Amino acid sequence: MFSIGLTGGIGSGKTTVADMFAAHGVAIIDSDVIAHRITAPGGVAMPLIESAFGPEFVAADGSMDRAKMRARVFTDPAAKAQLESITHPLIRAESERQRSEAPGAYHIVVVPLLIEAGARARHVDRILVVDCPVETQIERVIQRNGFEREQVEAIIARQATREARLAAADDVVVNDCAATLEKLQREVDVLHGRYIEMAARASKPRS
Secondary structure, eight states: OEEEEEEOOTTSOHHHHHHHHHHTTOEEEEHHHHHHHHTSTTOTTHHHHHHHHOGGGBOTTSSBOHHHHHHHHHHOHHHHHHHHHHHHHHHHHHHHHHHHHOOSSEEEEEOTTTTTTOGGGGOOSEEEEEEOOHHHHHHHHHHHHOOOHHHHHHHHHTSOOHHHHHHHOSEEEEOSTTOOHHHHHHHHHHHHHHHHHHHHHHHSOOO
């Protein structure tokens, strides 16, 4: 099936754009949603995380203690690699399962680190980037998550640069301070129609 990889930096508005596509009936496979599910109480990753990091990284409800784990992996590259070795294969497996069952002409895979992971290797037909200035990202995340500015800057520094994402993009939705929801909706509507046409062409057998 025709597949769109949707990506963007933290605070760019990926979820807003994905929700607009979902309103058109497009199947959305979101790696962040999957990551939260597998590290929630009873999640398949939790026994492995507890075994690797210890019970102090398990919250009282049985989920991963995200604040404690975030602090650990930001200061310890080996711990980050260990966590990813547990979660990434599980996220990929669930993502592939959802993609194989996705209805419709095309589906969207939301992957924040799509560029970093090697986008073309993730088997997407096009890359859609939600773009905004870095300062806008910082302001949004501070307001949304209550993080300190230095913490947000550290997260952004670990992601692909804005320039790298734009260089890899086939399509771009600009979600800066001037963008209204109506403007975003119009852009999504246009892209939705375009993707349906592309999916139809891609599904035609070659003569």
